[in-house]
Amino acid sequence: MNIPSKPASIDVEIHGNFVDGREVEAGNGAMLDIRNPATGDVIARIPNSTADDIDRAMKSARAAFEGKAWGGMDTRARARLVNRLADAFEANLDSLYRLETLNNGRPVNETRAQLSRLPDFFRYFAGLALSRRDSVIPVEGAYLNYTLRTPIGIVANCTPFNHPLMILCKSLAVVLATGCVTVVKPSEYTPLTTLKLAQIFTEAGLPPGVFNVVLGLGASAGKMLAEHGDINKLVLTGGTEAGRIAGSAAAKVFAHQTMELGGKTPVMVFDDFDVDRAVNYAAFGAFIGAGQTCVCASRHIVQASIYDEFVEKLQAKTRTIRVGDPFDPSTQMGPVISAKQRDRVLTYANYGHADGARLVTGGVAAKVPGHDNGYFVEPTVFADVKSDMRIFQEEVFGPFTSVTPFKDEADALRLANDSPFGLAAAIRTRDVARAHRVAANVKAGIVWINDHHRLDPASPWGGVDDSGIGRECGAESFNDHFNTKSVMVATHEQPFDWYRDTANQKRLN
Known part of the structure; x- marks a missing residue:
């Protein structure tokens, strides 16, 4: 979308979901209007995804997670790619902040200042990926105990209208740095910069299926994504009631959850x-x-x-x-x-x-x-x-x-x-x-x-009570994108037979 400095009229663009590195048709024919909130004018139309559309995006993400191009990429190569994505974001900053202003109405001074910080989120988490160490744990007896961490898999992310790219990138940066994949359902009001970023990252070398976007209403497309049986983590920023509904659905498949919900500061x-x-x-x-x-x-x-x-x-x-x-x-x-x-x-x-x-x-x-x-x-x-x-x-x-x-x-x-x-x-x-x-x-x-609104990719972000669960940013978010496996190795050569002399055995576990 070509955006003049003060748009008087813009051609209405038709968008589809972004799956496997390209936009694809979706929905059952009915389209949703995207409006410029400063004028009320329609600037784009998007589909309301069906269950089949959601499933297509999820299968694509699972294939990418298990495939060689992404799932087989080593940590250092992935960190280098994430840093290239940060560079690509910066190279497209001008078009991104203008598109964000067009779509959600925030003044250009705000969107420019906010979006210019987002590449640092990718660089921070790429650095965490390079410096990550698993643990060797002191335990009783002649044993070596260590941990292995593996990426959890598919992260479903439902993002709001107020900070479309910032809230997306708080999750997306850590998803990519940890080797996970994501299916994003942006707000039906503000999907345009999410679609644009998916395109930019694909052109910068992100393998197809790693970052998919499904469009539509939160009550239907968002609900179907949260309920999908193949998600491994749900990230949602929105209202408290929406969080309760989506969280209950995700809990049925025991998905990890991070939810930033309502507030009254x-x-x-x-x-x-x-x-x-x-x-x-x-x-x-x-x-x-x-x-x-x-x-x-x-x-x-x-x-x-x-x-x-x-x-x-x-x-x-x-x-x-x-x-x-x-x-x-x-x-x-x-x-x-x-x-x-x-x-x-x-x-x-x-x-x-x-x-x-x-x-x-x-x-x-x-x-x-x-x-x-x-x-x-x-x-x-x-x-x-x-x-x-x-x-x-x-x-x-x-x-x-x-x-x-x-x-x-x-x-x-x-x-x-x-x-x-x-x-x-x-x-x-x-x-x-x-x-x-x-x-x-x-x-x-x-x-x-003596400040307000300050955040940093290294500082944990989240609330308590009706404001949600889990944390974005920082090591807290990074660690929650892994499953931890404990490996216990017996380093002794002592004979063992529990059933030979059960009464005199000192320890069961």
Whole structure:
């Protein structure tokens, strides 16, 4: 797809699944429209995969896993290939970030910055593959005990619309570095960069079948992929209920699971922290990606002594954010992904009013000249929010944050942990001891102290409770892509017959 810097009109492309290194026809004839969320225009059409389509992709992946071209490749050769894929990604960065902006509406400044980091994920895991060592384990007696690790096989990956390539690559990089294969079902809203990357990697030398893509609705194609009897691991980023359904299906075949699900990130702002800096982090944490992130800074819990100042300054900061055409370099926030998502955000604004919270700014659809059919929402802040309100407890997934006062550290932690979720949390303080104390006691898998949204391929990423299970990134993710085999070798030459003198045997195992 050729994307001008500010596309006025684009030919509608028809795509199929990507299997065995090429696009193939799929579905039963009905096609799904892919829209540019900034304009509402149809930019592509994709099939809704059938069970036969899913099975075809899975059989292709299994053949690649067991075949010589990929399954027989040694570790060093595979690491060199993964590094070449990282180079190919970088060489195509310009077209990838523009296509991502076209498909999911994030401003070009965001997609460029985010996608430019992704080649490092491949390089990091290629390095881990080269440095990996199996264990020799000290055991009792004259025995040598060591472990062998083998790639688990097929990783089914269901990715969301908010960060299509970043969330894909967090899994794809480790899949390729460990010698596994993958079948990816991207969001039905944002499949275009996933298809493009599959093509780029194939042209860079990735063997056919290693990276297959199936298209369609999550409720049908995604469900069939999660239920497929030949998956060895399920990776899913999405809503908590979708995770429960998919996870239950994958559990029937005892597949490994990594799920990053919903979140309601608490940000605890203490009165020893600079208020202006806290406000800048608040706007960044809440409104980057139009707030469509699982780690959106959606609950600001602010010490009472600075509460009024914080709310006033956050109002002023939020009103300066430029909402507009995502291809315009001056734009700071683009649309949400769909009309449905826009309406969801506005519904939660109504909940805020109904439950007695105070609207500080936003809460309505945004008008962007020349983009009348786009899905724009003004960045929204509610204050005086109590912990039993829906906007405090439920994930909105849009440019929407709340502010709640707290009295002391214990009160801040009580409010922060009053949630079914436990993905991320953030702390704003200059008190080092307090920072570590609160980080240890807040319910979360990720904690930022005086920062937000930071991630690294070496740092584990994931949550607890309703925010999911397992970890992406780091050695934790790498190790979960292997089956571990323990080999016990008797190094003695002693005679053995359990049944000759059973009563005097000292040990059975």
